[in-house]
Amino acid sequence: MAIERTLSILKPDALEKGAIGKIIARFEAAGLKPVAIRLQHLSQAEAEGFYAVHKERGFFKDLVKFMTSGPVVIQVLEGENAVLKNRDLMGATDPKKATPGTIRADFATSIDANTVHGSDSLENAKNEISYFFRQTELTHYEWKK
Numbered sequence: 141m142a143i144e145r146t147l148s149i150l151k152p153d154a155l156e157k158g159a160i161g162k163i164i165a166r167f168e169a170a171g172l173k174p175v176a177i178r179l180q181h182l183s184q185a186e187a188e189g190f191y192a193v194h195k196e197r198g199f200f201k202d203l204v205k206f207m208t209s210g211p212v213v214i215q216v217l218e219g220e221n222a223v224l225k226n227r228d229l230m231g232a233t234d235p236k237k238a239t240p241g242t243i244r245a246d247f248a249t250s251i252d253a254n255t256v257h258g259s260d261s262l263e264n265a266k267n268e269i270s271y272f273f274r275q276t277e278l279t280h281y282e283w284k285k
């Protein structure tokens with residue numbers, strides 16, 4: 141299986157609940173390593189730019205308001221099949237529909253305050269990673285064959 145990178149954001153509700161350690165532990169336990177990690181309070185322009193694909197959607201304004209309501213943790217995760225693995229760990233976008241045991245089922249309270257974001261494809265992962273991180277900020281691991 142291929143080693144991939146994906147972008148992961150722990151949203152303001154994750155920090156508000158004091159849950160970032162517990163959430164990051166799940167990624168580590170699943171074999172996803174952080175190759176870059178940063179705490180940041182997004183500006184309105186940064187949040188709007190990141191979620192630009194959703195700008196025509198009815199939920200865009202609320203999404204940007206929530207994502208700028210407090211600091212977030214932005215990280216790049218690396219590992220086998222990282223894009224899909226991260227999405228499996230997160231669970232469905234709407235926590236009411238998320239499988240028990242997933243991050244959103246266990247921590248999220250609503251579709252807006254849904255605790256985590258993860259890239260939905262390898263192509264989007266590349267774009268999302270470069271939106272937040274320069275090449276020189278990404279660590280390189282030696283993966284055992």
Ligand code: CMP
Nearest residue numbers: 194199203233251252253254256257258
């Ligand atoms: P995220 O994975 O960060 O990507 C876009 C976000 O928009 C999503 O998680 C949700 O938090 C939020 N959102 C709010 N309403 C909807 C909706 N109806 N469909 C998809 N995403 C939504």
